[in-house]
Amino acid sequence: MASKNEITAEQREALFKALKARFEKNMNRHEGMEWASVQAKLEANAGKLWSLNEMERTGGEPDVVHYENKTGEYFFYDCSAESPKGRRSLCYDQAALESRKEHKPANSAVGMASEMGIELLTEAQYRSLQELGNFDAKSSSWVITPAPIRKLGGALFCDRRYDTVFVYHNGAESYYAARGFRGSLRI
Structure with a gap:
């Protein structure tokens, strides 16, 4: 069982599936980026997956909207049509x-x-x-x-x-x- 700020393997799989589908459906939000690079960054920062899952769970529909070259960071924003x-x-x-x-x-x-x-x-x-x-x-x-x-x-x-x-x-x-x-x- 996952602790308070961790997600289960099932939640992780569902989150990655939702994020990848959203990423591929909305390429205009992240032109020039590749899902494999985003996924690798997510896998290397497992501690942030709980927060990303909370964004998803509360209806935010998070998606990648920016990549910062200086820091190597991806920025996820809530992209739901209406406020979550x-x-x-x-x-x-x-x-x-x-x-x-x-x-x-x-x-x-x-x-x-x-x-x-x-x-x-x-x-x-x-x-x-x-x-x-x-x-x-x-x-x-x-x-x-x-x-x-x-x-x-x-x-x-x-x-x-x-x-x-x-x-x-x-x-x-x-x-x-x-x-x-x-x-x-x-x-």
Whole structure:
């Protein structure tokens, strides 16, 4: 049996099968990359497989979107059409969660990402993802919020409407059924 941050052999096999199929179906997201190289990197970094599996399990449909030549790292982003269903109805961070007196959500986006071993997308990462397809046409996703905005109680989220990517603000303690977060994982 696998420990908390490990996956079973069966989970590993299912994850690799799903990732390979998604990789091959969406070559526009990673032109010039080969699955064999990605798989070798994954096999050499087994500790990250649990986080990648959590991205998959919560509906993120992770896929490779970038390769960093300097570090030799592959970047996986959540590529589900809408904000991952298993990561919605969350306020922004722990401070926002603690500030709610009633009707608290189950968790915060920053907290859940940390538990999963991933990071929220930045606004720039979100915009680069949107260049690869149309995401969040009916939902929205929290993104990393600059400290000055967060200090004043706000948080940022993004979505795509009218064929345009929008960045909005809301109170960090707010949460909605159609707002979740997209994550990134470097391997």
